[in-house]
Amino acid sequence: MMTVTSREIVDQMLRAGRQMDAETFVELMAPDGYIEWPFHPPGTPGRVQGREDIRQFLTATAQPFVRFDEYRDLVVHETADPEVVIAEYEAHGAVVATGEPFEQTVIAVFRVRDGQIQSYRDYLNPLPVAEALAAAAGADRGHA
Template sequence: MKLENTTDQQILLNLLNAFNKGTEAVLSLFAPMATVEYPYARSLGSAYQLTMDDYRKHLDNILGDMPDIIFTGLTVYPLNEPDSYWAEFHGETTVPATGALYQQDYVVNFRLENGKFIYYKEYWNVLPVLKTLMGKEQAQQIIDKPIIY
């Protein structure tokens, strides 16, 4: 079942809008002990399991590369477990340093507690990150490096 204009969908929409308002706006939507995971970031050599302190540093680093990001196609799917959801959406922005168009389709799994994110796991394609958010040499080094699990 898909959610249409519910409180839970609004909470996720508030998060997406907060990415254009800065780090503090984003963090205000998370519980202090929340965790954020980016499973595919590991293949880029980036942190993939973040505490709120780690997430603050990540946001401070990345938000400048993704100004005025526009999210569309938001759909939220409730799970049987209370306050647990899957969602999908599309994001686009122009990267200031290169003028490249960053386009990404996201799938997220999240849990809420008292209206705040307590767990947020975001899946995305590494190719748009390599093509638009990283320098060509850095991207090639990542592509050439074997992944050790």
């Protein structure tokens, strides 16, 4: 049996995120794994832990909000710790409610153990998220 490297797991996770494949995304997480956003806009969670909570967050909250078309300038850094992988990229897509372009700068730090992601710390820029949330809320009010 071939061993899957931490980097390969992170590559799979990034692909699942870009494709909005919530099931693959959740399956790559450890059962008690977590996603954390150290810099998050008010009104959004700072951390979601456990597969079921992550699945619910992805399908109820995040998925209909932003669509990602591509990740540009992706650089994946393997570290001296074989469990830790860092990814840097520019996410480009659109706000689903408005169709407005959405761009996000991301640095994410992953800890992978036994082929599953234990932690996914997403150091995204909170400003585009806050602006998109405000625009989507405005679009929702316009349709009421």
